[in-house]
Amino acid sequence: MASLLWGGDAGAAESERLNSHFSNLIHPRKNLRGIRSTTVPNVDGSNNTEEDDEDDVVDLAANSLLNKLIRQSLVESSHRVEVLQKDPSSPLYSVKTFEELRLKEELLKGIYAMGFNRPSKIQEMALPMMLAHPPQNLIAQSQSGTGKTAAFVLAMLSRVNTLELFPQCLCLAPTYELALQTGRVVERMGKFCVDVQVMYAIRGNHIPRGTDVTKQIIIGTPGTVLDWCFKRKLIDLTKIRVFVLDEADVMIDTQGFSDQSIRIQRALPSECQMLLFSATFEDSVWQFAERIIPDPNVIKLRKEELTLNNIRQYYVLCENRKDKYQALCNIYGGITIGQAIIFCQTRRNAKWLTVEMMQDGHQVSLLSGELTVDQRASIIQRFRDGKEKVLITTNVCARGIDVKQVTIVVNFDLPVNQAEEPDYETYLHRIGRTGRFGKKGLAFNMIEVDKLPLLMKIQDHFNSSIKQLDPEDMDEIEKIEY
Numbered sequence: 264m265a266s267l268l269w270g271g272d273a274g275a276a277e278s279e280r281l282n283s284h285f286s287n288l289i290h291p292r293k294n295l296r297g298i299r300s301t302t303v304p305n306v307d308g309s310n311n312t313e314e315d316d317e318d319d320v321v322d323l324a325a326n327s328l329l330n331k332l333i334r335q336s337l338v339e340s341s342h343r344v345e346v347l348q349k350d351p352s353s354p355l356y357s358v359k360t361f362e363e364l365r366l367k368e369e370l371l372k373g374i375y376a377m378g379f380n381r382p383s384k385i386q387e388m389a390l391p392m393m394l395a396h397p398p399q400n401l402i403a404q405s406q407s408g409t410g411k412t413a414a415f416v417l418a419m420l421s422r423v424n425t426l427e428l429f430p431q432c433l434c435l436a437p438t439y440e441l442a443l444q445t446g447r448v449v450e451r452m453g454k455f456c457v458d459v460q461v462m463y464a465i466r467g468n469h470i471p472r473g474t475d476v477t478k479q480i481i482i483g484t485p486g487t488v489l490d491w492c493f494k495r496k497l498i499d500l501t502k503i504r505v506f507v508l509d510e511a512d513v514m515i516d517t518q519g520f521s522d523q524s525i526r527i528q529r530a531l532p533s534e535c536q537m538l539l540f541s542a543t544f545e546d547s548v549w550q551f552a553e554r555i556i557p558d559p560n561v562i563k564l565r566k567e568e569l570t571l572n573n574i575r576q577y578y579v580l581c582e583n584r585k586d587k588y589q590a591l592c593n594i595y596g597g598i599t600i601g602q603a604i605i606f607c608q609t610r611r612n613a614k615w616l617t618v619e620m621m622q623d624g625h626q627v628s629l630l631s632g633e634l635t636v637d638q639r640a641s642i643i644q645r646f647r648d649g650k651e652k653v654l655i656t657t658n659v660c661a662r663g664i665d666v667k668q669v670t671i672v673v674n675f676d677l678p679v680n681q682a683e684e685p686d687y688e689t690y691l692h693r694i695g696r697t698g699r700f701g702k703k704g705l706a707f708n709m710i711e712v713d714k715l716p717l718l719m720k721i722q723d724h725f726n727s728s729i730k731q732l733d734p735e736d737m738d739e740i741e742k743i744e745y
């Protein structure tokens with residue numbers, strides 16, 4: 264691919280500007296739904312805002328972007344890929360090598376240049392279907408990091424006719440930043456496909472009316488794509504050959520996006536190949552997928568289950584926050600801790616704890632909801648690199664951070680939902696490990712006396728024992744090993 268071209272005369276400059284901004288993706292807070300604060304965490308605790316007392320809201324699009332930014336490699340799975348064919352009597356192909364796909368030479372070169380040696384588990388099944396003639400529709404679900412984006416980018420690149428200078432592949436993404444991320448993969452994989460070009464239909468990319476759009480791959484958000492197709496007539500949907508709807512679970516979580524996507528899909532020709540991807544598959548995603556993808560094949564790869572089996576869990580009864588901190592210090596002083604993650608329920612608590620620990624000379628970092636995604640990614644990276652030993656955080660990153668060397672998790676506050684009932688799923692996500700990687704771990708719960716019934720419910724729910732620990736009994740603490 265010659266370059267990542269932007270449309271219009273001012274295009275190159277705009278592309279340049281965005282690309283340079285890209286490395287530090289500053290996301291105005293208003294883009295992160297549900298998070299309204301504009302203050303940056305202030306570890307001296309002086310700048311608390313009202314939001315500090317609220318739970319951090321988990322933002323699906325921001326989390327998805329964070330996952331992409333911090334991902335180091337393919338996420339492997341021990342599960343088999345489940346396939347539901349549109350036509351069960353047709354043979355089911357799977358491939359073990361990229362050569363078997365008979366791709367264009369320059370595309371194969373691009374794949375190898377990305378360091379891919381063989382198809383990932385989901386790609387083994389999905390690629391033959393996606394590249395088949397006649398084209399087949401597909402709904403694919405597998406957890407983030409299993410190779411979905413690489414698969415549909417490969418399908419788009421392989422279907423472009425470079426002699427035709429008009430949009431042929433259309434990919435919808437839930438946010439501007441996620442669209443740019445996909446574009447980056449197109450750029451890398453298509454590095455040797457010099458005549459294939461990409462264009463972004465995202466806010467801020469102003470194309471004059473009547474411009475002849477010659478780029479073959481369009482990646483954009485539903486609102487802007489709709490505008491470009493129907494109002495501004497920049498894209499002729501009847502000429503689209505491949506339609507990709509990425510991150511369907513995030514998409515349906517955004518108001519208006521399902522309807523806009525459906526309007527776009529309805530205007531596509533019947534022979535257009537339609538592909539939908541999602542990391543999760545609740546009923547709502549499934550219903551949407553069935554509405555938007557006609558006659559689909561379905562591929563699913565189950566996620567590794569989290570388990571508490573290898574985790575020794577303790578609790579300490581405390582009077583108040585200060586008391587919890589003292590207990591934490593005793594534990595910290597009594598056992599050798601590699602790296603630890605400490606979860607707090609509110610930003611205010613997380614800030615307070617960070618200040619206390621820093622004042623006591625610990626190397627800690629704070630990860631909470633008011634940070635941009637890019638700032639979050641860099642904090643996680645520093646922690647992974649061992650630059651800080653303790654990461655203090657709120658629910659904002661209960662999921663998705665995979666730091667292998669963390670052996671201790673502390674619930675400074677128990678996870679509870681809005682009804683003040685235990686949030687079992689979050690507890691499991693904070694502490695659990697996949698059975699397959701089965702490393703041992705320790706979990707400590709700091710509990711005010713009135714919260715003890717919640718802990719007991721958690722114990723019953725998981726049918727696992729949570730042992731009481733006396734924080735004054737250093738002999739007992741020192742006996743804990745992991």
Ligand SMILES: Nc1ncnc2c1ncn2[C@@H]1O[C@H](COP(=O)(O)OP(=O)(O)OP(=O)(O)O)[C@@H](O)[C@H]1O
Binds near residue numbers: 407412542
């Ligand atoms: N066949 C492969 N071999 C090695 N690495 C791969 C392969 N396919 C993808 N990867 C790499 O694995 C990581 C995850 O891939 P990809 O982004 O395609 O997954 P995904 O399922 O789309 O994740 P998400 O849902 O977060 O977008 C990326 O770093 C990608 O470059």
